[in-house]
Amino acid sequence: MTRFGYTLMTEQAGPRELVGHAAAAEAAGFDFEVISDHFSPWLASQGHAPNAWATLGAVSQATSAVELMTYVTCPIMRYHPAVVAQQAATVGLLSGGRFTLGLGAGENLNEHVVGRGWPPVNVRHEMLVEALGIIRGLFDGGDVNTAGKHFRVDSAKLWDLPEQRVPIGVAVSGKQSIEAFAPLAEHMITTEPEADLVSGWDAASPRAAGDTRKIGQIPICWDPSTDAAVERAHDQFRWFAGGWKVNAELPGPAGFAGATQFVRPEDVASSIPCGPDVEGIVKAVSAFWQAGFTDIALVQIGGDHQDAFFPFAERELLPALREASSKAAP
Numbered sequence: 001m002t003r004f005g006y007t008l009m010t011e012q013a014g015p016r017e018l019v020g021h022a023a024a025a026e027a028a029g030f031d032f033e034v035i036s037d038h039f040s041p042w043l044a045s046q047g048h049a050p051n052a053w054a055t056l057g058a059v060s061q062a063t064s065a066v067e068l069m070t071y072v073t074c075p076i077m078r079y080h081p082a083v084v085a086q087q088a089a090t091v092g093l094l095s096g097g098r099f100t101l102g103l104g105a106g107e108n109l110n111e112h113v114v115g116r117g118w119p120p121v122n123v124r125h126e127m128l129v130e131a132l133g134i135i136r137g138l139f140d141g142g143d144v145n146t147a148g149k150h151f152r153v154d155s156a157k158l159w160d161l162p163e164q165r166v167p168i169g170v171a172v173s174g175k176q177s178i179e180a181f182a183p184l185a186e187h188m189i190t191t192e193p194e195a196d197l198v199s200g201w202d203a204a205s206p207r208a209a210g211d212t213r214k215i216g217q218i219p220i221c222w223d224p225s226t227d228a229a230v231e232r233a234h235d236q237f238r239w240f241a242g243g244w245k246v247n248a249e250l251p252g253p254a255g256f257a258g259a260t261q262f263v264r265p266e267d268v269a270s271s272i273p274c275g276p277d278v279e280g281i282v283k284a285v286s287a288f289w290q291a292g293f294t295d296i297a298l299v300q301i302g303g304d305h306q307d308a309f310f311p312f313a314e315r316e317l318l319p320a321l322r323e324a325s326s327k328a329a330p
Helices: 015-028 052-062 081-094 108-115 121-139 173-183 196-202 226-242 253-259 267-271 280-291 310-328
Strands: 003-008 032-035 065-069 097-102 145-147 150-155 168-172 188-191 213-220 293-301
Touching: 003 168, 003 310, 015 032, 015 052, 015 310, 032 052, 032 293, 052 065, 052 081, 081 097, 081 121, 081 150, 081 253, 097 121, 121 145, 121 168, 121 280, 173 196, 188 196, 196 213, 213 226, 213 280, 226 253, 226 267, 253 267, 280 293
Parallel strands: 003 032, 003 293, 032 065, 065 097, 097 168, 168 188, 188 213, 213 293
Antiparallel strands: 145 150
């Protein structure tokens, strides 16, 4: 059965607001919640970037049953992997075992702030493989000492581990990343509804297909007014048009503003469902379950446009998504 999640978008709301959104999303009936982990917003008009891990600690106490997940944390530059492991274990404890650690190779937007330069993608993947080894070793509970190509760890041990091991999901985009990460993670994360990614993950993973989640994400811009929704999506989410090969490389909001200055509102509306039409949202989301995804997180664009969204999601959107996905299930 397909599960539907809500995205705590740190780029578009402050920490106190995000905690409130988390509680409201749980009350509305979302199955899980994911949180972005950014040092900067994509565009200045989004206007926020609080610390995701501090926010997650508060979210774990403001919610009681909904699953939580980072979507995604980069453990190769801004955070050392040993620190990520400690943060994940702590949130696992605070949430009572409701947390999944979502990891990825990161974006220049967030990682350049530590002043180490931005390596090419093949090096980033190499670094992430090494980081995963460290994190998994710390989750095992013993002392970890490593002197790898990219990271050193000296006598590290996690003294507070949850009884239920924190599962790991990794963001992938193609064959190279799937082959590198599927053997090292429980779950697949991606934003493209491509069946080849699902089948490729299952082929490369040592786990049974039914034991791994395939977790996708899609932006929507619900609003009673289609025109207002298109305007807001263009203002705050036109960066999405660049694709991840571009988005991973640009260094800041000014770069994204320049790169997307010729993206038109109608271009955004053609790729993101905008307005009050439930059927349009369901049709866009359906691409993921048709490709074999088990979990789909929605991004409601606009930090100031969440409160009205939750009643709509509870009354109309989630029932429509569940009904449509159940009819498509084999």
